[in-house]
Amino acid sequence: MSLIEFTDKGLxxxxxxxxxDPWRPVARAVxxxxxxxxxxxGSDHYLCHRLTKPLLELRLGPHSFQAVxxxxxxxxxxxxxxxxxxxxxxxxxxxxxxxxxxxxxxxGDYKTEDDGLSGKFEPIRCHTFLTESTFGLPIxxxxxxxxxxxxxxxxxxxxxxxxxxSVFIAYSLGKAQRILxxxxxxxxxxxxxGAVWNVHQTLVDAGIKLPPVVRVLPDMxxxxxxxxVVIAPSSAEDSAWMRRFTPLGVGVCSGWMQVRGxxxxxxxxxxxxxxxxxxxxxxxxxxxxxxxxxxxxTHGFQATLSRYLNExxxxxxxxxxxxxEDEEGGEPVVAEAAAEEEASMEARTEKGIADEEAAAEExxANTAEEAAASTAEEAGGADDGKEEGDAL
Ligand SMILES: [Zn+2]
Ligand SMILES: [Zn+2]
Numbered sequence: 001m002s003l004i005e006f007t008d009k010g011l012x013x014x015x016x017x018x019x020x021d022p023w024r025p026v027a028r029a030v031x032x033x034x035x036x037x038x039x040x041x042g043s044d045h046y047l048c049h050r051l052t053k054p055l056l057e058l059r060l061g062p063h064s065f066q067a068v069x070x071x072x073x074x075x076x077x078x079x080x081x082x083x084x085x086x087x088x089x090x091x092x093x094x095x096x097x098x099x100x101x102x103x104x105x106x107x108g109d110y111k112t113e114d115d116g117l118s119g120k121f122e123p124i125r126c127h128t129f130l131t132e133s134t135f136g137l138p139i140x141x142x143x144x145x146x147x148x149x150x151x152x153x154x155x156x157x158x159x160x161x162x163x164x165x166s167v168f169i170a171y172s173l174g175k176a177q178r179i180l181x182x183x184x185x186x187x188x189x190x191x192x193x194g195a196v197w198n199v200h201q202t203l204v205d206a207g208i209k210l211p212p213v214v215r216v217l218p219d220m221x222x223x224x225x226x227x228x229v230v231i232a233p234s235s236a237e238d239s240a241w242m243r244r245f246t247p248l249g250v251g252v253c254s255g256w257m258q259v260r261g262x263x264x265x266x267x268x269x270x271x272x273x274x275x276x277x278x279x280x281x282x283x284x285x286x287x288x289x290x291x292x293x294x295x296x297x298t299h300g301f302q303a304t305l306s307r308y309l310n311e312x313x314x315x316x317x318x319x320x321x322x323x324x325e326d327e328e329g330g331e332p333v334v335a336e337a338a339a340e341e342e343a344s345m346e347a348r349t350e351k352g353i354a355d356e357e358a359a360a361e362e363x364x365a366n367t368a369e370e371a372a373a374s375t376a377e378e379a380g381g382a383d384d385g386k387e388e389g390d391a392l
Contacts, residue, residue: 001078004128006319011106011130013097016079018047020095020106023029023322030081033092033107034059036171037299037323046076049083049260051091054206055173058198059079070119085119086110090203091176096124104128105290110201111275112282113145115178117208123289130319133300134277139245142255142279148272149182154156155251155270156186167230169237170253172196174276176231177203177210180255184211188312191216191225193241194231199283216241238267255279270328296297299323379385 004010010022025042034055039048041060048056053067057218068074070093075082078100083093088109095106105180111367114120133161142148157167170176172195190213192200196217204210216230226246236242236252240286252268255275263271278286283305289333295316297306302318309316 003099004106004130010050010321011074013079015099016076016081016318018076018079018081019043021108021323025275028073028076031056032106033089033093035109036091038108040343045098047081049091049093049242050204051206051208052093052203053091053093054098055199060250067315070122082144084122084124087112087114087118087121089118090177092118094122094124096126102127104130106291107132107286108128109134109392110278110286111274112278113142115145115276116181118174118179120362121286124287125291127292127294129287129290129292130296130298131169131283131305132277132323133283133297133305135275136283136297136301137280138307140255140258140275140279140281141281142273142275144260145274148274152179152182152251152253152272152274153186156183159249160187163226163247165228165230165248166251167232167242167245167248167250168253169234169266170196170231172233173199174234175274176200177208177326178276179231180211180213180275183231187227187229189214193230195233195238196231197237199366201254216244220244222246271316301337 001014003013003015005014009024009026011020011021015107018030020030021032021038022029022043023040027044029043029046031046031048031052034052038058039056040058041063043063045064045066046056046260047066050067050069053065056063057066061240070083070085072082074144080098083097084095084096085235086092086108088111091106092110094108094110097104097106103126105124107130109132110121111118112121159166168179170179172193176192176196176199180190192209192213192215197213199378200210200213222244223341230245231243243249249269250267251270251272251274252263252266253274255273255277256262257271258273290389293315295309295314296319296320297316298319306316
């Protein structure tokens with residue numbers, strides 16, 4: 001019996017009789033973080049980090065929740081479970097599972113750069129590591145957060161010179177909180193969409209210190225927003241809600257913005273490649289730091305990353321999960337871009353290298369479009385309707 005099995009409901013520990021981030025309702029779920037692909041409603045009991053609990057209450061409604069601190073051990077049928085910082089969003093945790101000298105670590109989503117909010121990613125030694133691979137291509141190579149923040153501030157200043165409002169598109173849980181500190185110095189007031197507001201208030205109530213924001217209300221006069229900053233989820237793009245900020249500039253904050261074509265597709269005026277996931281180098285460093293002899297690769301570019309690890313002599317295999325590509329990638333337009341990039345990666349391997357970014361932009365073959373069509377269908381609207389559907 002394997003310590004963790006891959007079942008149609010999710011990752012299952014038969015000895016401890018619990019699931020990790022199950023995508024169907026189960027009796028006992030251990031949750032890595034509150035993004036909707038990883039935390040679904042309907043299970044009987046949830047175990048999660050102390051700061052994930054209020055977010056689950058907000059998003060899933062009343063359920064039975066047990067909250068723990070990082071490093072605190074919980075035992076189920078002799079299986080030792082503990083949660084450790086994953087650095088992805090507030091409360092996000094890797095799950096360490098130990099039974100009779102065997103250790104597995106399930107990463108959930110993770111980021112290796114410390115953002116000052118989400119906890120510093122903790123490398124954990126284990127025999128088997130299950131990693132995400134959202135940005136598991138060599139073209140994803142993040143700039144330091146401070147550099148991205150200063151380009152965001154410069155962009156706001158440029159908009160202010162032109163009398164424009166700066167609207168940042170960022171998902172409501174994670175990215176929105178992360179960009180607050182840099183933007184609160186750039187404008188007098190930060191206005192937020194209702195979806196961002198709900199998460200913000202939940203976190204403030206849970207004791208997290210965040211810069212103040214003002215919720216956009218229907219009766220606010222339009223000239224209030226002139227030169228100010230607005231943060232909204234992607235569901236607000238091109239909506240009537242957005243038009244009240246005219247004249248405006250739209251800046252998208254997402255790792256996908258590293259590839260220039262994605263900005264064009266999104267109709268954005270500016271793209272900031274700020275991600276809450278590890279880049280290619282971060283993934284490889286995190287994997288290596290575990291010392292794991294086996295690596296399972298889930299949601300993202302799992303084929304590319306697992307092939308690469310095998311070539312480097314680390315046993316690796318893809319695992320099909322239903323996590324989607326997270327909020328940062330769970331949009332049809334982005335799924336399309338992802339499929340193109342994966343296709344271009346194949347082309348690149350055949351060509352044997354060159355200008356990776358150019359390949360990613362121009363490698364869109366017919367097959368990529370077909371793949372994109374089906375991926376887009378799967379990814380379509382999985383998140384937006386539920387958690388970012390607040391019309392304000
Ligand atoms: Zn996530
Ligand atoms: Zn994820």
